[in-house]
Amino acid sequence: MKKVSLFLLITFTINFLYAIENDLILQEKFPKKLSEFSFFKDSQAQIPSDRVVPYELISSLFSDYSYKQRWVYIPEGKKASFRKDQVFNFPVGSALIKTFYYPIDERNLSLGKRLMETRLLLRKQTGWEAVSYAWNDEQNEAFIKIAGKTILNEWIDFEGEKRSVRYRVPNKNQCKECHASNDAVMPIGPKARNLNKVFDYQDGSINQLTKWMRLDYINRIEIDLNTPVDWNNEIYSLDDRVRSYLDINCGHCHISTGGANSTGLYLDLTETRLTHLGINKKPVATGRGSGGHKFSIAPGKSKESILLHRMISTDPGVMMPESGRSLTHHEAVELIEKWIDNMDT
Amino acid sequence: MQNLFLLFLLSVCAFALEARQLLLGPSENSSEEIQEALIEMQPGDVLTLEPGEYFFEDGISLDVDDVIFEGSGINETILNFENQISGAQGLLVTSDGVTLRDFAVLDATGDAIKVIGADGINMVRLRTEWTGGPKETNGAYGFYPVESRDVLIDACVAIGASDAGIYVGQSRNIIVKNSIAQYNVAGIEIENSYYADVFDNLASHNTGGILVFDLPDLPQQGGHNVRVFRNKAINNDTDNFAPEGNIVGEVPRGTGIIIQANSDVEVFDNDIYGNGTVNLSIVTYGYATDDENYNPHPKSIQIHGNRFGDGGFDPDINTGELAAILFELSDGNMPDIFWDGILPMNQMIFGQPDKERLVISNNGDATFLTLNPIKYILPFFDPVERDIKAYEGKVRPLPEVILN
Numbered sequence: 001m002k003k004v005s006l007f008l009l010i011t012f013t014i015n016f017l018y019a020i021e022n023d024l025i026l027q028e029k030f031p032k033k034l035s036e037f038s039f040f041k042d043s044q045a046q047i048p049s050d051r052v053v054p055y056e057l058i059s060s061l062f063s064d065y066s067y068k069q070r071w072v073y074i075p076e077g078k079k080a081s082f083r084k085d086q087v088f089n090f091p092v093g094s095a096l097i098k099t100f101y102y103p104i105d106e107r108n109l110s111l112g113k114r115l116m117e118t119r120l121l122l123r124k125q126t127g128w129e130a131v132s133y134a135w136n137d138e139q140n141e142a143f144i145k146i147a148g149k150t151i152l153n154e155w156i157d158f159e160g161e162k163r164s165v166r167y168r169v170p171n172k173n174q175c176k177e178c179h180a181s182n183d184a185v186m187p188i189g190p191k192a193r194n195l196n197k198v199f200d201y202q203d204g205s206i207n208q209l210t211k212w213m214r215l216d217y218i219n220r221i222e223i224d225l226n227t228p229v230d231w232n233n234e235i236y237s238l239d240d241r242v243r244s245y246l247d248i249n250c251g252h253c254h255i256s257t258g259g260a261n262s263t264g265l266y267l268d269l270t271e272t273r274l275t276h277l278g279i280n281k282k283p284v285a286t287g288r289g290s291g292g293h294k295f296s297i298a299p300g301k302s303k304e305s306i307l308l309h310r311m312i313s314t315d316p317g318v319m320m321p322e323s324g325r326s327l328t329h330h331e332a333v334e335l336i337e338k339w340i341d342n343m344d345t
Numbered sequence: 346m347q348n349l350f351l352l353f354l355l356s357v358c359a360f361a362l363e364a365r366q367l368l369l370g371p372s373e374n375s376s377e378e379i380q381e382a383l384i385e386m387q388p389g390d391v392l393t394l395e396p397g398e399y400f401f402e403d404g405i406s407l408d409v410d411d412v413i414f415e416g417s418g419i420n421e422t423i424l425n426f427e428n429q430i431s432g433a434q435g436l437l438v439t440s441d442g443v444t445l446r447d448f449a450v451l452d453a454t455g456d457a458i459k460v461i462g463a464d465g466i467n468m469v470r471l472r473t474e475w476t477g478g479p480k481e482t483n484g485a486y487g488f489y490p491v492e493s494r495d496v497l498i499d500a501c502v503a504i505g506a507s508d509a510g511i512y513v514g515q516s517r518n519i520i521v522k523n524s525i526a527q528y529n530v531a532g533i534e535i536e537n538s539y540y541a542d543v544f545d546n547l548a549s550h551n552t553g554g555i556l557v558f559d560l561p562d563l564p565q566q567g568g569h570n571v572r573v574f575r576n577k578a579i580n581n582d583t584d585n586f587a588p589e590g591n592i593v594g595e596v597p598r599g600t601g602i603i604i605q606a607n608s609d610v611e612v613f614d615n616d617i618y619g620n621g622t623v624n625l626s627i628v629t630y631g632y633a634t635d636d637e638n639y640n641p642h643p644k645s646i647q648i649h650g651n652r653f654g655d656g657g658f659d660p661d662i663n664t665g666e667l668a669a670i671l672f673e674l675s676d677g678n679m680p681d682i683f684w685d686g687i688l689p690m691n692q693m694i695f696g697q698p699d700k701e702r703l704v705i706s707n708n709g710d711a712t713f714l715t716l717n718p719i720k721y722i723l724p725f726f727d728p729v730e731r732d733i734k735a736y737e738g739k740v741r742p743l744p745e746v747i748l749n
Contacts, residue, residue, distance in 0.1 A: 147381040148403070168431055172384050173406040176439070183439075183462060256564065259461065262491050262515050264563045275562050275635065282632065283590050284560060285536075287456070287485020287508045290590035306590065316404075317455035317484055322433035 020049060022075055025095055025122050034118055034133040034142035039073065039097050044140050046099060046115075051076065053215065054201070055208055057194045059231045059248045062329040063100060064165050065157075066116060071097040072190065074217050082221050085270055087187045096121040096187055102165075105156040116151055117169045118142050121179070121187050128185040130175035147171045166326055174323050181257045188252045193225040193269075228269055231335065242339040243269055245332055249321065265296055278307055279343075289318045299343035308336055364389035371397035376405070383407045383414065394448060396421035404432020404453075410440045416448025419472045419502065427452040427476075434459040434489070435473075438466065446470050452477075453484045457506075460490040465749070467497045475505030479528050479586045483507040487529070492565070494518050495748045503527075507586060508593050509534040510551070513541065515565040520746055521546060530587040531556045531596065532578075537563055541571045542746040552585045552664075553593070553600035554578030554620070559607050560592065561630070561639035568607040572743050573615065578602050579654075580619035585664045595665030597622040601656065606630040608644045608701075611743045617681070618654025622661050622668045624711075625653075626683040627703065631666070642689055644701040649740050653681040653711040671714070674729050680714035682733070687718055705736040 021037050034043065041047045048054065052071045060068060074080060078091035090096075100116040103109050115135040122129050133142035134149045148171035154164045168174075179185045195208045212218045228244035229236040236244075251268030253260040263284055266276045275281050278296030283289070283306055291309040298304040310320040311333055319325065367382055367390060369375065379399065382392050388411040396417045401424065407414060416422025426435045435453035438445070441464040449472035450457040457473035460466045473487030487503035490496045491514040500523040503510025510529035513519050519541035526532030532548030534556040535541045548554035555578050559568035578601040587594040596603065599621030604610050605628050617624045625648065630641035657679025662669040671683055684703055692701075705713065713733035720726035 146384050147377050150402075166430065168403070171380060171406075173408045173437070173439070176408060177406075177437075180439075261564055262461075281562065282560075282592070284563060284592075285485065285489070285491070285508070285512070285514055286591060288481060288483075288588045289455075289485070290588050292589040294590045315454065316429060316431050316433060317453075322455075323431065326431065 020051065020073055020075075020095075022093055025093055026124055028124075030131050030144055032144055034120075034144075037095070037120075039071065039095070043142070052097065053211070053217070054199070055190070055195060056197070056199055057189045057248065058197050058228050059194075059244045061188070061249050061324070062332060063324055064167060064327045065163070065329075066100045066102055066165075066167070067113070069099045069101070070189070072217070073097065079216065080212075080218050082192055082218060084223065085191065085193065085226060087189075087191050088218065090123050090187075090190075092123055092125055094123040096190065100167075102153055102155040106158045107156065107160065114153060114155075115139055115142070116153065116167055117145075117149075119170075119175070121185070128179070128187065130172065130179055130185055132169050132175065134169045145169050145171070148174060168323070168326070170323065177259060177323055178252055178321070180259050181252075186252075189248075192221055193227045194248070196225050196227045197230075226269065232331070238335070238339050238342065242336055245335065249332075253321070278305075287317075289320075291318065297340055297343075300341060300345035302337040302340035305340050308333065308340060311336065363387075364391070366390075367392045368395065369393070370395035371399055375399050376401045376403070380405045383409070386412045388412060388442075391415065393417070394422045394424075398423040398425050400425050400428060401435070402428055402430045404429065404434050404437060404455075406437040406439065407443060408439045409443075411442040412440075413444045413446070415444070415446045418447050419449055419470055422448040424448060424450045425452065426450065426454060426457075429454040434484075437461070438463060441465050443467070444469065448472075449474065450487075451475075455484045456486040456489045457484060458488055459486070460493055460496075463490065463493040463496070465495045466490055466493055468499070468501055469497070470500045472502040473504070473506070473510070474502070475507075477505070479505055479507075479530075479583050481507055481586050481588055483586075485509075485591075486512045487526075488512065489514070490519075491515055496520070497748060499523055501525075503529060503532075505529060506531075507588065508591060509556070512536065513538055515563060516541075518746060518748055520748060526551060526554075528583055530583075530585055531593045532581070534558060534593070535568070535571055536560065537566050537568050538571070539565075539569055540746050543571070543573045544575045546576045548576060548578045549580045549619075550583055551581045552583050552587075552598050553596040553603055554581045554617075555602045556593070556596070557602075557604045557607050557610055558592065559605065559630070559640075561634040561636040561641070566636075566639055569609045570743055570746075571607060571610045572746070573602065573610070573612045575614050577616045578620070578624075579616060582619070582621060582659075585661070595667070597661035597664045597668035599623070599656075599659060599661055601625050603628065604643050604646055606641050606643055607646075608640070609743060610643070610645070611647045611649075611740075613647070613650045613740075615651045616654070617651055618656060620656045621659030622657060623671060623679055623683050624656035624681040625651075626667065626671075626685075628667065628683075628685045629687040640689075642687060643703075644697075647704040647706075647740055647743075648682060648708060649704065649706040651708050651711070653708055656681050674716065675714055680731070681711040682708070682713045684713075684715040686716040686721075686728075686730075693718060700741075702738065703736055704738040704740060705733055706738060706740060708733075 073095040075093040080088040149169040231245035246267040247269040254267040313319040391413040434456040444467040446469040475483035485508035506529040509531035510526035517539040532551040601620040601624040721728035
């Protein structure tokens with residue numbers, strides 16, 4: 001009898017230790033420390049708790065060459081519902097978790113990494129809320145940063161070059177600058193179309209949507225998803241790669257429901273009108289962002305295209321995106337340069 | 346009765362207790378303190394900045410409804426962004442019912458104060474300035490409310506913007522008054538907007554003083570119901586320093602007022618002089634567009650009771666095409682008021698409906714020039730017409746703008 005209750009107690013304690021703190025997700029006030037949510041069994045090693053499932057996007061947003069690890073949590077007994085070309089409708093109590101980090105040396109990942117921040121999107125009763133937790137120097141806890149934080153970081157890149165970044169942990173308002181859709185906070189990545197790829201789970205490799213169905217996180221999806229491609233994979237066409245890149249990097253804001261609606265420049269994957277895609281489109285309220293150029297995209301002339309000029313620039317009054325970037329994404333610039341130069345004039 | 350009064354007192358107290366007064370002064374961490382306060386404010390709160398200069402490396406933003414963010418005076422509380430490293434504007438407001446007053450935003454790397462999608466925004470006694478004088482590297486806009494409604498800009502000062510000092514875009518229900526716009530490319534610009542009253546302002550030493558524009562391919566277009574009155578659009582004499590590509594980059598130095606592609610614009614009781622290219626021009630949007638919903642022609646424009654002084658004495662024929670064409674057509678005798686005369690094809694042939702016709706009345710001895718587009722196309726005809734009397738007509742006053 002005694003043994004049984006001890007066993008029960010231990011099981012209970014372990015479950016208690018690794019159970020997600022659902023109330024903390026729902027409550028109005030954010031806890032001070034990331035660990036309070038219990039999203040991770042081992043936060044330093046970023047080992048997730050049960051029901052906290054890792055995922056990847058086919059193409060992801062450039063954030064100053066940082067690496068990202070993503071997880072989704074959906075409370076027991078609930079499901080996210082599918083919406084074509086939109087983010088899943090996640091149930092109240094869900095959490096999207098994203099950790100930003102830099103490897104010490106990109107040539108040898110076993111040398112370890114430095115965690116920058118873990119961003120949370122929490123689905124409360126009233127809608128999504130965004131918050132970020134910045135990791136301490138000891139890397140054993142992340143603390144809430146309502147007003148954001150600046151972290152100076154250095155790493156060694158693939159070429160063996162020493163790189164440095166003035167990394168900005170966004171404040172609550174800056175989260176909304178990208179995550180606003182019709183003025184409400186909205187996730188960007190987890191649309192079915194962005195998840196439609198194989199992921200190497202601990203228990204084997206399988207398509208992420210299939211995995212989510214098996215976990216009962218979503219119902220079966222039986223329509224064509226309009227899936228983007230990995231912009232960095234050369235087997236795909238230049239056009240598909242560029243449109244996929246622009247979609248995930250620009251399309252959340254440059255869409256009729258997004259923050260850059262007033263520009264008339266729309267770069268999401270579903271846009272088909274050439275003027276709105278920027279082809280021979282005159283700038284509107286671009287100011288010195290135009291760099292003296294007359295069109296967002298001047299076909300055949302990448303050097304005369306505002307879109308590329310603003311991707312290259314690191315001047316905050318010129319560059320795009322407006323936040324979340326302080327370095328130039330050279331590989332993407334090269335890609336889009338080629339795309340514009342190959343357009344029929 | 347007594348009970349009622351008590352109830353009233355109680356409710357006042359309850360409200361007063363809820364609203365907080367927050368006070369911050371300059372310190373080493375003031376940029377963080379201010380941003381944190383702007384995030385943690387609750388509706389009804391007032392955040393006051395003491396006199397002093399506050400330095401920022403990152404843009405700041407406000408997303409809480411119904412709060413007041415104020416300084417202690419346009420020359421006393423200075424938000425200085427000369428060392429800005431991140432953020433596309435100095436101050437960004439994305440919430441409703443906000444009042445900003447009594448401070449200055451200096452040397453922002455992009456726009457100074459941008460307001461997106463606000464339902465109610467009051468900007469009162471504020472200054473936006475780039476302190477190094479007119480330069481292409483200055484930020485684009487001083488005051489930049491966009492996609493907003495019930496916009497008030499009152500007693501503000503805008504200096505040195507490389508696009509427009511005060512720019513209201515794709516908004517409705519707008520009042521811009523008692524303000525000063527100087528040394529900008531455009532002083533005051535109302536673009537793709539509905540129901541705007543622009544009055545008692547001074548627009549001087551800009552490239553162009555006051556612009557009322559409408560552009561294609563945008564979510565809100567068909568700008569209409571704009572009243573421009575009791576302003577001084579004078580001595581606009583700064584060389585155009587806008588980066589190329591922008592529509593204002595084509596405004597010639599020395600333009601008082603331009604109306605482009607709007608309908609129902611009433612310009613009255615203004616002082617318009619000292620503008621070296623042209624005091625007032627009314628023009629069609631000059632680029633090809635395949636936007637079928639866009640009307641590139643100005644219509645129902647009324648210009649009356651203005652006081653015109655000297656103009657056209659130093660035309661800037663090197664910027665854009667307007668000044669050069671006008672200079673050639675007028676033989677150097679530049680008019681006070683210019684209309685390009687371009688009408689939709691059907692109206693050129695069958696005439697313009699009465700209510701859409703240009704009305705020019707009671708403008709003293711102002712001179713006028715327009716083009717007869719049919720004669721312009723045909724050889725051997727002089728397309729220039731200067732008879733201002735032909736445009737006299739009964740004024741149909743536009744309604745006053747009332748903010749909610």
